[in-house]
Amino acid sequence: MRIYNTMTRQKEEFVPIEPGKVRLYACGPTVYNYFHIGNARAFLTFDVVRRYFEYKGMDVTYVQNITDIEDKIIAQSLEEGIPFSEVAAKYANAFLEDSARLGNKKPDHQPRATEYISQMIALISEQVDKGFAYESGGDVYFEVNKLPQYGQLSGKKIDDLKAGARVEENELKRHPADFTLWKAAKPGEPSWESPWGKGRPGWHTECVVMSKDLLGVPFDIHGGGTDLMFPHHENELAQSLATTGKQLANYWMHNGFLNIEGEKMSKSLKNFFTAREILDIYDAEVIRFFFLSKHYRSPIDFNRELIEESDKALGNFYSALSATDWLNADAGNVLIPPELERYRTEFTEAMDDDFNSAKALAVLFELSGKIRSDAISMPEKLVHAKLLVELGSVLGFFQNLEAKLTKTIDPDLLNKIETLVEQRNTARQNRDWAASDRLRDELIVLGVEIKDTKDGTTWKIN
Numbered sequence: 001m002r003i004y005n006t007m008t009r010q011k012e013e014f015v016p017i018e019p020g021k022v023r024l025y026a027c028g029p030t031v032y033n034y035f036h037i038g039n040a041r042a043f044l045t046f047d048v049v050r051r052y053f054e055y056k057g058m059d060v061t062y063v064q065n066i067t068d069i070e071d072k073i074i075a076q077s078l079e080e081g082i083p084f085s086e087v088a089a090k091y092a093n094a095f096l097e098d099s100a101r102l103g104n105k106k107p108d109h110q111p112r113a114t115e116y117i118s119q120m121i122a123l124i125s126e127q128v129d130k131g132f133a134y135e136s137g138g139d140v141y142f143e144v145n146k147l148p149q150y151g152q153l154s155g156k157k158i159d160d161l162k163a164g165a166r167v168e169e170n171e172l173k174r175h176p177a178d179f180t181l182w183k184a185a186k187p188g189e190p191s192w193e194s195p196w197g198k199g200r201p202g203w204h205t206e207c208v209v210m211s212k213d214l215l216g217v218p219f220d221i222h223g224g225g226t227d228l229m230f231p232h233h234e235n236e237l238a239q240s241l242a243t244t245g246k247q248l249a250n251y252w253m254h255n256g257f258l259n260i261e262g263e264k265m266s267k268s269l270k271n272f273f274t275a276r277e278i279l280d281i282y283d284a285e286v287i288r289f290f291f292l293s294k295h296y297r298s299p300i301d302f303n304r305e306l307i308e309e310s311d312k313a314l315g316n317f318y319s320a321l322s323a324t325d326w327l328n329a330d331a332g333n334v335l336i337p338p339e340l341e342r343y344r345t346e347f348t349e350a351m352d353d354d355f356n357s358a359k360a361l362a363v364l365f366e367l368s369g370k371i372r373s374d375a376i377s378m379p380e381k382l383v384h385a386k387l388l389v390e391l392g393s394v395l396g397f398f399q400n401l402e403a404k405l406t407k408t409i410d411p412d413l414l415n416k417i418e419t420l421v422e423q424r425n426t427a428r429q430n431r432d433w434a435a436s437d438r439l440r441d442e443l444i445v446l447g448v449e450i451k452d453t454k455d456g457t458t459w460k461i462n
Protein backbone atom coordinates (compact mmCIF):
# COMPACT_ATOMS: atom_id res chain seq x y z
CA MET A 1 0.00 0.00 0.00
CA ARG A 2 1.31 3.43 -0.95
CA ILE A 3 0.66 6.78 0.71
CA TYR A 4 1.73 10.20 -0.48
CA ASN A 5 3.94 11.54 2.28
CA THR A 6 4.07 15.33 2.44
CA MET A 7 7.44 15.06 4.18
CA THR A 8 9.13 13.47 1.16
CA ARG A 9 6.73 14.80 -1.51
CA GLN A 10 6.24 11.34 -2.94
CA LYS A 11 4.19 8.19 -2.64
CA GLU A 12 5.84 5.73 -0.31
CA GLU A 13 5.15 2.16 0.67
CA PHE A 14 3.24 2.25 3.95
CA VAL A 15 5.10 0.34 6.64
CA PRO A 16 3.43 0.57 10.05
CA ILE A 17 5.65 0.88 13.11
CA GLU A 18 4.04 -2.20 14.62
CA PRO A 19 2.86 -4.80 12.08
CA GLY A 20 -0.94 -4.92 11.84
CA LYS A 21 -1.41 -1.68 13.75
CA VAL A 22 -2.01 1.88 12.59
CA ARG A 23 -1.68 4.86 14.89
CA LEU A 24 -3.41 7.80 13.28
CA TYR A 25 -3.80 11.38 14.46
CA ALA A 26 -5.81 13.99 12.58
CA CYS A 27 -6.33 17.56 13.72
CA GLY A 28 -9.85 18.18 14.91
CA PRO A 29 -11.77 21.43 15.21
CA THR A 30 -11.17 24.58 17.21
CA VAL A 31 -14.60 24.85 18.76
CA TYR A 32 -15.43 28.54 18.41
CA ASN A 33 -18.13 28.12 15.76
CA TYR A 34 -19.86 25.51 13.61
CA PHE A 35 -17.30 23.88 11.35
CA HIS A 36 -17.42 24.75 7.66
CA ILE A 37 -17.78 22.52 4.64
CA GLY A 38 -14.01 22.70 3.96
CA ASN A 39 -13.31 21.30 7.45
CA ALA A 40 -15.90 18.62 6.73
CA ARG A 41 -13.73 17.40 3.87
CA ALA A 42 -10.76 16.88 6.23
CA PHE A 43 -12.83 15.07 8.86
CA LEU A 44 -14.41 12.82 6.25
CA THR A 45 -11.09 12.09 4.52
CA PHE A 46 -9.55 10.67 7.68
CA ASP A 47 -12.76 8.82 8.55
CA VAL A 48 -12.35 6.95 5.25
CA VAL A 49 -8.62 6.39 5.82
CA ARG A 50 -9.47 4.81 9.15
CA ARG A 51 -12.33 2.72 7.71
CA TYR A 52 -10.14 1.43 4.91
CA PHE A 53 -7.35 0.32 7.24
CA GLU A 54 -9.96 -1.47 9.33
CA TYR A 55 -11.32 -3.18 6.21
CA LYS A 56 -7.80 -4.42 5.56
CA GLY A 57 -7.83 -5.99 9.01
CA MET A 58 -5.50 -3.48 10.65
CA ASP A 59 -5.95 -2.54 14.28
CA VAL A 60 -6.38 1.24 14.10
CA THR A 61 -6.09 3.74 16.92
CA TYR A 62 -7.55 6.97 15.65
CA VAL A 63 -7.14 10.17 17.66
CA GLN A 64 -8.86 13.42 16.75
CA ASN A 65 -8.40 16.31 19.14
CA ILE A 66 -10.84 19.02 20.14
CA THR A 67 -9.14 22.39 20.60
CA ASP A 68 -11.21 23.98 23.34
CA ILE A 69 -8.89 26.84 24.31
CA GLU A 70 -7.60 29.22 21.66
CA ASP A 71 -7.74 32.91 20.77
CA LYS A 72 -10.73 32.50 18.46
CA ILE A 73 -12.78 30.92 21.26
CA ILE A 74 -12.00 33.87 23.53
CA ALA A 75 -13.00 36.31 20.79
CA GLN A 76 -16.25 34.42 20.25
CA SER A 77 -17.02 34.40 23.97
CA LEU A 78 -16.73 38.21 24.02
CA GLU A 79 -18.97 38.42 20.96
CA GLU A 80 -21.64 36.09 22.35
CA GLY A 81 -21.25 37.45 25.88
CA ILE A 82 -20.90 34.01 27.44
CA PRO A 83 -17.91 32.40 29.22
CA PHE A 84 -15.29 30.79 26.98
CA SER A 85 -16.00 27.36 28.48
CA GLU A 86 -19.65 27.63 27.44
CA VAL A 87 -18.66 28.65 23.92
CA ALA A 88 -16.32 25.66 23.73
CA ALA A 89 -18.90 23.23 25.15
CA LYS A 90 -21.61 24.51 22.80
CA TYR A 91 -19.53 24.13 19.64
CA ALA A 92 -17.86 20.90 20.75
CA ASN A 93 -21.35 19.39 21.04
CA ALA A 94 -22.30 20.83 17.67
CA PHE A 95 -19.12 19.35 16.21
CA LEU A 96 -19.94 15.88 17.56
CA GLU A 97 -23.49 16.18 16.23
CA ASP A 98 -22.50 17.36 12.75
CA SER A 99 -19.69 14.84 12.49
CA ALA A 100 -22.10 12.01 13.31
CA ARG A 101 -24.54 13.45 10.82
CA LEU A 102 -21.85 13.33 8.13
CA GLY A 103 -21.61 9.62 8.88
CA ASN A 104 -18.14 9.79 10.41
CA LYS A 105 -17.40 7.02 12.84
CA LYS A 106 -16.44 8.19 16.30
CA PRO A 107 -12.64 8.27 16.72
CA ASP A 108 -11.11 6.08 19.44
CA HIS A 109 -10.01 9.17 21.37
CA GLN A 110 -11.21 12.76 21.22
CA PRO A 111 -9.01 14.51 23.77
CA ARG A 112 -9.74 18.10 24.72
CA ALA A 113 -6.87 20.55 25.11
CA THR A 114 -8.01 21.83 28.51
CA GLU A 115 -7.60 18.32 29.96
CA TYR A 116 -3.88 18.47 29.17
CA ILE A 117 -2.71 21.85 30.47
CA SER A 118 -0.22 20.49 33.02
CA GLN A 119 1.40 18.22 30.41
CA MET A 120 1.60 21.20 28.05
CA ILE A 121 3.34 23.29 30.69
CA ALA A 122 5.78 20.42 31.25
CA LEU A 123 6.58 20.16 27.53
CA ILE A 124 7.10 23.93 27.25
CA SER A 125 9.40 23.92 30.32
CA GLU A 126 11.41 21.14 28.74
CA GLN A 127 11.90 23.22 25.60
CA VAL A 128 13.01 26.21 27.69
CA ASP A 129 15.42 24.01 29.67
CA LYS A 130 16.89 22.55 26.49
CA GLY A 131 17.46 26.00 25.03
CA PHE A 132 14.87 25.82 22.23
CA ALA A 133 12.46 28.28 23.82
CA TYR A 134 12.61 31.56 25.73
CA GLU A 135 10.32 33.56 27.94
CA SER A 136 9.55 37.12 26.90
CA GLY A 137 7.04 39.40 28.60
CA GLY A 138 5.11 36.48 30.11
CA ASP A 139 4.91 34.69 26.74
CA VAL A 140 7.08 31.74 25.79
CA TYR A 141 8.36 31.44 22.23
CA PHE A 142 10.02 28.65 20.30
CA GLU A 143 13.24 29.92 18.74
CA VAL A 144 13.22 28.56 15.21
CA ASN A 145 16.91 29.36 14.62
CA LYS A 146 17.85 26.85 17.32
CA LEU A 147 16.44 23.92 15.35
CA PRO A 148 18.42 23.13 12.17
CA GLN A 149 15.59 20.93 10.82
CA TYR A 150 13.01 23.72 11.04
CA GLY A 151 11.11 23.94 7.75
CA GLN A 152 11.62 20.26 6.97
CA LEU A 153 7.93 19.51 6.47
CA SER A 154 6.74 22.63 4.67
CA GLY A 155 9.97 23.21 2.73
CA LYS A 156 10.15 26.78 4.04
CA LYS A 157 13.43 28.49 4.88
CA ILE A 158 13.67 30.52 8.07
CA ASP A 159 15.25 33.48 6.29
CA ASP A 160 12.29 33.71 3.92
CA LEU A 161 9.85 33.78 6.81
CA LYS A 162 9.34 37.45 7.20
CA ALA A 163 6.24 38.84 8.81
CA GLY A 164 3.22 38.01 6.69
CA ALA A 165 -0.16 36.37 6.78
CA ARG A 166 1.05 33.38 8.77
CA VAL A 167 4.03 34.80 10.59
CA GLU A 168 3.19 37.39 13.17
CA GLU A 169 5.68 40.20 13.87
CA ASN A 170 5.95 41.08 17.52
CA GLU A 171 8.70 42.96 19.42
CA LEU A 172 8.81 40.23 22.09
CA LYS A 173 10.19 37.75 19.57
CA ARG A 174 13.81 37.26 18.56
CA HIS A 175 12.82 36.26 15.02
CA PRO A 176 9.47 36.90 13.27
CA ALA A 177 9.04 33.15 12.68
CA ASP A 178 9.42 32.27 16.37
CA PHE A 179 6.07 30.88 17.45
CA THR A 180 4.07 31.02 20.66
CA LEU A 181 4.18 28.09 23.04
CA TRP A 182 2.60 29.93 25.94
CA LYS A 183 0.61 33.14 25.85
CA ALA A 184 0.29 35.47 28.82
CA ALA A 185 -3.32 36.21 29.77
CA LYS A 186 -4.77 39.69 29.49
CA PRO A 187 -7.06 40.74 32.33
CA GLY A 188 -10.33 38.81 32.20
CA GLU A 189 -9.03 36.12 29.86
CA PRO A 190 -9.16 32.44 30.86
CA SER A 191 -5.82 31.40 32.30
CA TRP A 192 -3.80 28.76 34.11
CA GLU A 193 -0.89 29.19 36.53
CA SER A 194 2.52 28.49 35.04
CA PRO A 195 6.22 29.16 35.73
CA TRP A 196 5.83 32.21 33.44
CA GLY A 197 2.72 33.60 35.14
CA LYS A 198 -0.94 33.20 34.20
CA GLY A 199 -1.65 32.29 30.62
CA ARG A 200 -2.67 29.59 28.16
CA PRO A 201 -0.92 27.16 25.81
CA GLY A 202 -0.51 27.82 22.11
CA TRP A 203 -2.39 25.69 19.60
CA HIS A 204 0.73 23.97 18.21
CA THR A 205 1.69 22.73 21.67
CA GLU A 206 -1.80 21.34 22.26
CA CYS A 207 -1.69 18.90 19.34
CA VAL A 208 1.83 17.67 19.97
CA VAL A 209 1.07 16.92 23.62
CA MET A 210 -2.19 15.08 22.94
CA SER A 211 -0.83 13.01 20.05
CA LYS A 212 2.31 12.09 21.99
CA ASP A 213 0.31 11.10 25.06
CA LEU A 214 -2.20 8.89 23.26
CA LEU A 215 -0.07 7.42 20.48
CA GLY A 216 3.58 7.71 21.47
CA VAL A 217 6.29 9.22 19.28
CA PRO A 218 6.72 8.67 16.44
CA PHE A 219 3.28 7.41 15.45
CA ASP A 220 2.32 6.27 11.96
CA ILE A 221 0.23 8.95 10.28
CA HIS A 222 -0.50 12.59 11.02
CA GLY A 223 -3.28 14.09 8.95
CA GLY A 224 -5.03 17.38 8.36
CA GLY A 225 -5.96 19.93 5.72
CA THR A 226 -3.25 21.43 3.49
CA ASP A 227 -3.84 24.75 5.22
CA LEU A 228 -2.48 23.22 8.45
CA MET A 229 0.87 22.13 6.99
CA PHE A 230 2.39 25.50 7.79
CA PRO A 231 2.71 26.75 10.40
CA HIS A 232 0.66 24.33 12.52
CA HIS A 233 2.19 20.98 11.57
CA GLU A 234 5.69 22.38 11.07
CA ASN A 235 5.47 23.78 14.61
CA GLU A 236 4.15 20.54 16.08
CA LEU A 237 7.05 18.72 14.45
CA ALA A 238 9.58 21.28 15.73
CA GLN A 239 8.50 20.61 19.31
CA SER A 240 8.80 16.88 18.88
CA LEU A 241 12.30 17.21 17.42
CA ALA A 242 13.32 19.62 20.17
CA THR A 243 12.12 17.46 23.05
CA THR A 244 12.50 13.88 21.86
CA GLY A 245 14.90 14.20 18.95
CA LYS A 246 12.37 12.10 17.04
CA GLN A 247 10.00 12.70 14.16
CA LEU A 248 6.41 13.18 15.33
CA ALA A 249 4.94 10.89 12.66
CA ASN A 250 6.33 8.72 9.86
CA TYR A 251 3.77 9.85 7.26
CA TRP A 252 2.10 13.22 6.88
CA MET A 253 -1.13 13.32 4.87
CA HIS A 254 -2.80 16.53 3.76
CA ASN A 255 -6.13 16.84 2.02
CA GLY A 256 -6.73 19.47 -0.66
CA PHE A 257 -8.72 22.69 -0.54
CA LEU A 258 -12.39 23.12 -1.19
CA ASN A 259 -13.65 25.95 -3.37
CA ILE A 260 -17.18 27.17 -3.78
CA GLU A 261 -18.33 27.63 -7.38
CA GLY A 262 -14.70 28.18 -8.43
CA GLU A 263 -13.89 30.68 -5.69
CA LYS A 264 -12.10 30.43 -2.40
CA MET A 265 -14.62 30.22 0.43
CA SER A 266 -14.62 33.36 2.55
CA LYS A 267 -16.99 35.29 4.72
CA SER A 268 -16.36 38.47 2.73
CA LEU A 269 -17.41 36.79 -0.54
CA LYS A 270 -20.57 35.57 1.21
CA ASN A 271 -19.91 32.05 0.01
CA PHE A 272 -19.12 30.65 3.42
CA PHE A 273 -21.10 27.56 4.42
CA THR A 274 -21.09 25.56 7.58
CA ALA A 275 -21.40 21.79 7.26
CA ARG A 276 -24.63 22.12 9.23
CA GLU A 277 -26.16 24.45 6.62
CA ILE A 278 -25.16 22.10 3.82
CA LEU A 279 -26.51 19.05 5.68
CA ASP A 280 -29.85 20.79 6.12
CA ILE A 281 -30.13 21.00 2.34
CA TYR A 282 -28.47 17.82 1.07
CA ASP A 283 -28.40 14.23 2.21
CA ALA A 284 -25.20 13.39 4.12
CA GLU A 285 -24.41 10.49 1.80
CA VAL A 286 -24.61 12.78 -1.21
CA ILE A 287 -22.04 15.03 0.43
CA ARG A 288 -19.88 11.99 1.19
CA PHE A 289 -20.15 10.86 -2.41
CA PHE A 290 -19.25 14.34 -3.61
CA PHE A 291 -16.06 14.43 -1.52
CA LEU A 292 -14.99 10.92 -2.46
CA SER A 293 -15.57 11.50 -6.16
CA LYS A 294 -12.25 13.38 -6.20
CA HIS A 295 -8.88 12.23 -4.90
CA TYR A 296 -8.42 13.62 -1.40
CA ARG A 297 -5.30 15.58 -2.38
CA SER A 298 -6.94 17.32 -5.35
CA PRO A 299 -8.77 20.57 -4.87
CA ILE A 300 -12.52 20.12 -5.10
CA ASP A 301 -15.15 22.55 -6.27
CA PHE A 302 -18.44 22.61 -4.46
CA ASN A 303 -21.03 23.36 -7.10
CA ARG A 304 -24.62 22.43 -7.78
CA GLU A 305 -23.78 20.35 -10.82
CA LEU A 306 -21.36 18.05 -8.97
CA ILE A 307 -23.78 17.66 -6.07
CA GLU A 308 -26.57 16.73 -8.45
CA GLU A 309 -24.32 14.19 -10.17
CA SER A 310 -23.46 12.72 -6.79
CA ASP A 311 -27.13 12.53 -5.87
CA LYS A 312 -27.92 10.73 -9.11
CA ALA A 313 -25.05 8.26 -8.79
CA LEU A 314 -26.03 7.41 -5.26
CA GLY A 315 -29.63 7.02 -6.35
CA ASN A 316 -28.41 4.40 -8.85
CA PHE A 317 -26.81 2.42 -6.04
CA TYR A 318 -30.06 2.41 -4.11
CA SER A 319 -32.22 1.52 -7.05
CA ALA A 320 -29.84 -1.34 -7.83
CA LEU A 321 -30.25 -2.63 -4.28
CA SER A 322 -34.03 -2.21 -4.42
CA ALA A 323 -34.06 -4.22 -7.64
CA THR A 324 -32.60 -7.19 -5.76
CA ASP A 325 -35.12 -6.75 -2.94
CA TRP A 326 -31.99 -6.56 -0.80
CA LEU A 327 -33.70 -6.30 2.57
CA ASN A 328 -35.61 -9.54 2.11
CA ALA A 329 -32.81 -11.38 0.36
CA ASP A 330 -30.81 -13.86 2.37
CA ALA A 331 -27.50 -12.19 1.56
CA GLY A 332 -25.70 -13.85 4.46
CA ASN A 333 -25.62 -17.12 2.56
CA VAL A 334 -24.58 -15.61 -0.75
CA LEU A 335 -21.06 -16.65 -1.69
CA ILE A 336 -18.84 -14.56 -3.93
CA PRO A 337 -17.64 -16.77 -6.81
CA PRO A 338 -13.91 -16.57 -7.63
CA GLU A 339 -14.51 -14.82 -10.97
CA LEU A 340 -16.09 -11.85 -9.15
CA GLU A 341 -13.17 -11.43 -6.74
CA ARG A 342 -11.77 -9.02 -9.28
CA TYR A 343 -14.16 -6.33 -7.96
CA ARG A 344 -12.60 -6.56 -4.52
CA THR A 345 -9.15 -6.62 -6.08
CA GLU A 346 -9.81 -3.52 -8.21
CA PHE A 347 -11.31 -1.72 -5.24
CA THR A 348 -8.35 -2.46 -2.97
CA GLU A 349 -5.84 -1.66 -5.70
CA ALA A 350 -7.45 1.77 -6.07
CA MET A 351 -7.52 2.42 -2.34
CA ASP A 352 -4.03 1.01 -1.84
CA ASP A 353 -2.81 3.64 -4.29
CA ASP A 354 -2.91 6.57 -1.86
CA PHE A 355 -6.65 6.18 -1.16
CA ASN A 356 -7.86 6.77 -4.70
CA SER A 357 -11.53 6.88 -3.78
CA ALA A 358 -12.57 8.20 -7.20
CA LYS A 359 -11.24 5.03 -8.80
CA ALA A 360 -12.77 2.89 -6.05
CA LEU A 361 -16.16 4.50 -6.75
CA ALA A 362 -15.83 3.41 -10.38
CA VAL A 363 -15.92 -0.19 -9.13
CA LEU A 364 -19.19 0.55 -7.31
CA PHE A 365 -20.59 2.10 -10.50
CA GLU A 366 -19.73 -0.99 -12.44
CA LEU A 367 -21.44 -3.20 -9.87
CA SER A 368 -24.61 -1.13 -9.73
CA GLY A 369 -24.68 -0.93 -13.52
CA LYS A 370 -24.49 -4.72 -13.74
CA ILE A 371 -27.30 -5.15 -11.23
CA ARG A 372 -29.55 -2.71 -13.05
CA SER A 373 -28.94 -4.26 -16.44
CA ASP A 374 -30.84 -7.21 -17.85
CA ALA A 375 -27.64 -9.02 -18.69
CA ILE A 376 -27.53 -11.09 -15.51
CA SER A 377 -29.99 -13.27 -13.60
CA MET A 378 -31.43 -12.53 -10.17
CA PRO A 379 -29.09 -14.81 -8.21
CA GLU A 380 -26.15 -13.13 -9.96
CA LYS A 381 -27.59 -9.71 -9.21
CA LEU A 382 -27.69 -10.58 -5.55
CA VAL A 383 -24.01 -11.56 -5.59
CA HIS A 384 -23.18 -8.19 -7.16
CA ALA A 385 -25.39 -6.42 -4.61
CA LYS A 386 -23.51 -8.09 -1.79
CA LEU A 387 -20.24 -6.76 -3.17
CA LEU A 388 -21.76 -3.31 -3.67
CA VAL A 389 -22.84 -3.14 -0.03
CA GLU A 390 -19.55 -4.55 1.25
CA LEU A 391 -17.33 -2.16 -0.70
CA GLY A 392 -19.67 0.82 -0.34
CA SER A 393 -19.64 0.37 3.42
CA VAL A 394 -15.85 0.65 3.45
CA LEU A 395 -16.28 4.20 2.17
CA GLY A 396 -18.98 4.86 4.78
CA PHE A 397 -22.06 4.47 2.58
CA PHE A 398 -25.23 2.49 3.35
CA GLN A 399 -25.23 3.26 7.06
CA ASN A 400 -29.01 3.49 7.11
CA LEU A 401 -29.72 1.00 4.41
CA GLU A 402 -32.89 -0.33 5.99
CA ALA A 403 -34.45 3.08 6.47
CA LYS A 404 -33.54 4.18 2.98
CA LEU A 405 -34.80 1.05 1.27
CA THR A 406 -37.89 0.42 3.38
CA LYS A 407 -40.16 3.08 2.03
CA THR A 408 -40.15 6.54 0.72
CA ILE A 409 -40.39 8.61 3.83
CA ASP A 410 -41.92 12.04 3.78
CA PRO A 411 -38.91 14.44 3.72
CA ASP A 412 -40.22 16.43 6.70
CA LEU A 413 -40.60 13.28 8.74
CA LEU A 414 -37.15 12.10 7.64
CA ASN A 415 -35.68 15.39 8.73
CA LYS A 416 -37.39 15.17 12.09
CA ILE A 417 -36.20 11.60 12.65
CA GLU A 418 -32.62 12.42 11.69
CA THR A 419 -32.57 15.40 14.03
CA LEU A 420 -33.90 13.32 16.94
CA VAL A 421 -31.38 10.55 16.25
CA GLU A 422 -28.53 13.08 16.21
CA GLN A 423 -29.72 14.68 19.44
CA ARG A 424 -29.89 11.25 21.00
CA ASN A 425 -26.35 10.44 19.79
CA THR A 426 -25.09 13.62 21.40
CA ALA A 427 -26.96 12.83 24.63
CA ARG A 428 -25.35 9.38 24.65
CA GLN A 429 -21.91 10.83 24.00
CA ASN A 430 -22.48 13.12 26.98
CA ARG A 431 -23.77 10.18 29.01
CA ASP A 432 -27.07 11.97 29.50
CA TRP A 433 -29.10 8.79 29.71
CA ALA A 434 -32.34 10.51 30.76
CA ALA A 435 -32.34 12.67 27.62
CA SER A 436 -31.35 9.68 25.50
CA ASP A 437 -34.33 7.65 26.81
CA ARG A 438 -36.72 10.54 26.30
CA LEU A 439 -35.55 10.94 22.69
CA ARG A 440 -35.90 7.21 22.09
CA ASP A 441 -39.52 7.43 23.31
CA GLU A 442 -40.19 10.29 20.92
CA LEU A 443 -38.79 8.19 18.08
CA ILE A 444 -40.94 5.19 19.05
CA VAL A 445 -44.01 7.38 18.79
CA LEU A 446 -42.95 8.14 15.19
CA GLY A 447 -42.71 4.40 14.52
CA VAL A 448 -38.92 4.37 14.49
CA GLU A 449 -36.92 1.50 15.84
CA ILE A 450 -33.40 2.31 17.05
CA LYS A 451 -30.51 -0.08 17.17
CA ASP A 452 -27.23 0.80 18.95
CA THR A 453 -24.17 -1.10 17.80
CA LYS A 454 -20.48 -0.61 18.47
CA ASP A 455 -20.24 1.15 15.11
CA GLY A 456 -22.99 3.64 15.89
CA THR A 457 -26.73 3.90 15.84
CA THR A 458 -28.96 2.71 13.03
CA TRP A 459 -32.71 3.05 12.73
CA LYS A 460 -35.63 1.86 10.68
CA ILE A 461 -39.32 2.59 10.33
CA ASN A 462 -41.63 -0.25 11.26
Ligand SMILES: [Zn+2]
Nearest residue numbers: 027028207232
Ligand atom coordinates in the same frame (compact mmCIF):
# COMPACT_ATOMS: atom_id res chain seq x y z
ZN1 LIG B 1 -3.37 20.00 15.20
